Amino acid sequence: MSKFMASVDQRTNLVGQNRLELLIFRLNSPQPYGINVFKVREVLQCPELTETPGSHQFVRGIAHLRGVPITVIDLSQATGGKPIADLATSFVLVTEYNRTTQGFLVGGVDRIVNINWEQIMPPPKGAGNNHYLTAVTKVDDKLVQVIDVEKVFAEISPPDETVSDTIKAEAASLDLTQLTVLVADDSSVARNQVKRALSSIGVKVQLVNDGREALRWLEAKAEEMGGDITSQVPLMISDIEMPEMDGYTLTAKVKAHPDLNKVHVVLHSSLSGVFNEAMVKKVGADQFIAKFHPDELASAVKHWMFS
Known part of the structure; x- marks a missing residue:
């Protein structure tokens, strides 16, 4: 896993032309999901989490990473699934985007794939308006769903959208x-x-x-x-x-x-x-x-x- 985390860290400093490096992970089933590696700062086995009274129902707790508190969100729950049960075998994707740092609890991580953006398709139109996908693609003949983590985080911690x-x-x-x-x-x-x-x-x-x-x-x-x-x-x-x-x-x-x-x-x-x-x-x-x-x-x- 140390090599995997080093690989994530290295790739977050790369910028390609019309190419995407996708981190493949799982929630509560074999279904593969994806997130842009550029959003991922670190991948680690789930550390000890401190529960916070009154926090959002999808927040599993606070992780203290090198002295810095990070909110950890159960990504399965936040996207309509069951809570991830076994924290001992789970992982946290520490992400940095929209000027914030947060962690997403996932069931497991697989690997990083490098693909062209032309291979990434928008979600099918019949999926409705309430899904949590920004795109879909195929990797090894399996459909990978790219989760809209911006939507997930905005629902849990809505940003201030007011112009002064x-x-x-x-x-x-x-x-x-x-x-x-x-x-x-x-x-x-x-x-x-x-x-x-x-x-x-x-x-x-x-x-x-x-x-x-x-x-x-x-x-x-x-x-x-x-x-x-x-x-x-x-x-x-x-x-x-x-x-x-x-x-x-x-x-x-x-x-x-x-x-x-x-x-x-x-x-x-x-x-x-x-x-x-x-x-x-x-x-x-x-x-x-x-x-x-x-x-x-x-x-x-x-x-x-x-x-």
Whole structure:
């Protein structure tokens, strides 16, 4: 297991082009699940947990890792399953995203696989709106379900989505009625967070689920307008990890397109702890913002809409 943990630690410092390294794990059955390795800071056998009175029902306790308290969430319970029973044989995925660190209790860990984002598909449309998946893929002929851990954590510890009155007042003096911001994110929670924040300052938002859909939408808009689209769509906000086409690849394609290259691109990612600033510059993005801080996002939108 020490080699496995070292492998996780090493891979969280890597950034590829339209590639994903997926940590495969199990909950209460042989069904494989996945999480982006970039979100994982550490994998360890479940340590002793301290129960906290009054905590959320899915929080199994607090783990003290090198003197730092980490909330440990039962990922099986949080996604509608039975509690993980045997803590002695269980593992904790210590994750870092959305500017927070938390642990997820899982039944077991398998391995890391390196695959192309084109092999990652959105959840089937018939799955409804209440599932906890951002994507599915096949590994060794088995269907792997990628869990939306952002949604899980947001339900347990909802973030503050309120834009301050100061930012709202500044935006009120701007004419935003003819402008649209394109938002690309595979997480329904993240899309709606951005939409609510931007709508509160009067910004029109077009939502898409992944990078490929975003590129198609932009290209269709360019064809409709006969060229440069920035008079209507001056800004795109994109997640980095998305099915079919990641945010890095999407940004590079937008910046290389003669009709789209003037569109400003803000990469808005939960991968704040392991983000590679050099990669943003390489693909030509205009700014990186770690999820989720509504004032910071709204301020950036105000800036790039009129730059």
